[in-house]
Amino acid sequence: MKLELGKIYIKDIKFDDSQRIEDGVLYVSKEELTKIALSDDHLASAEFDIAKPGESVRITPVKDVIEPRVKVEGSGGVFPGWIAKVDTVGSGKTYALKGMAVVTAGPIVGFQEGVIDMTGPGADYTPFSKTINLVMVCKPVEGLKQHAYEKAVRLAGFRVAAAIGELARSLEPDETVVYETCTIKEGLQKYPDLPRVAYVHMLQSQGLLHDTYVYGVDAKQILPTIVSPTETFDGAIVSGNCVSACDKNPTYVHQNNPVVEELFKQHGKTINFVCHILTNENVFLADKERSSFFTAKICKMLDLDGVIISEEGFGNPDTDLIMNCKKITAEGIKTVIITDEYAGRDGKSQSLADAHASADAVVTAGNANEVVILPKLDKVIGTLDYINKIAGASEETLREDGSLEVEIQVITGATSEVGFGCLSAR
């Protein structure tokens, strides 16, 4: 599969009566966007705001972050199964609006975290302090249940992002990157001497605010499967998943998965990037066993030499991570796992809830229990009503001077387990 990804850099976002992109400036109409958001009758209101890097703004609780994209050539459309009809994506030409994001915010449940600070020490921990954010806060109609509210906000975010992406359809990209994968046979012929490597991508799939979707299917209902790594660039994987914000993959991260990007960079040079394997993280122990056996079997059938495994979340998914690592290693395939740690505020506790000797090559995305002080910021988009309740906070979190004492687990993307973060040991 060959995908040309055209990047259109957005330097600023402004509200205006007519929607367009001109000289790198995105003009959006609150009225138009509100119509798009409220086309679902589960939502009573939608408010839009803009947060720019360096501004004294805190966005919380964050639900999802989405990069506007549009499919200009090739089969299917963005967010297949949700916005576009189900068709295989990942080939042809797609344009992405770089430097900006659509952020959905607002409390679905009363202990929901997810903080994006646009300035100060908190900004250093989240990748979304570097994007110009169009923030949408939706309120539900009275009496709407949490599941329906979550879905309504999720879909409203995709609709708004897709509508903004459409504005770029006739533009010339500032830069184009070409991603090309080969079939199994082509790969063997072209790169006979390179190690065969795949990416095992674990998707959180446990329930309300813990779900991920593949082509519109709830990932808890899939058996592990293979996709072309370019499919994720068109929104084949979307997030419904925001509890424990530090190590959850918002849709934006799936669209820009750094593991996929890096494997593409090495493809044909040091490795043969064979495919992208998707698996889930379920609650039922038999599901965990089944999915990890299937994943290991797929790796074996593809004659892989090595895999990169990324986890999503902490605790219960540590079991899936170790099962995958153990069973794939037992097939004679080398593994590297990417995770984050909950090693306590002093960093001295056991980091993962499970372990095995086969997990001998581990990349850590940081200790989510690390404490930071986030100074009071001038403006809050969303609400601070729940800030003392969220994971990584306490009754003492909101201090008299308005600053927050929190663990970095409250910050969206702080310990991203696909490496879409800012922490480094370098």
Next chain:
Amino acid sequence: MLVIITNNPLIQESFGSTYTVDYEALSYDDILIKIRDAVHRGASILTHPLYGSVKPKETPYRSVLMEMREGPVDMDSLLLIEQTIASAGKFPNKSAGYDEATLNDCKIIDLSLLQGALRSM
């Protein structure tokens, strides 16, 4: 026999007519101890006792599906519940000051996680 051990009253309301629900108004720590005691008697754990991504004790509720029997100890289940108790021990109890609405959200999330597992049985 399949039994849901829970301290979430919503589980009793939702699944009480279709599953055997062993509901008791226990703390988060005590529900884990109750599960461990059952494992000591020979029961097996079928759903992971560590919550989804809601951290241990950030919610007061926990529900776990178990295969109840008496006999030799299922060592996998024992390891799992001991790891869970050790993991939960790292987290402070957050839910003491929760209002009714937040407690209700906690119940719904716990219910949703268990529903997902029961659907795949």
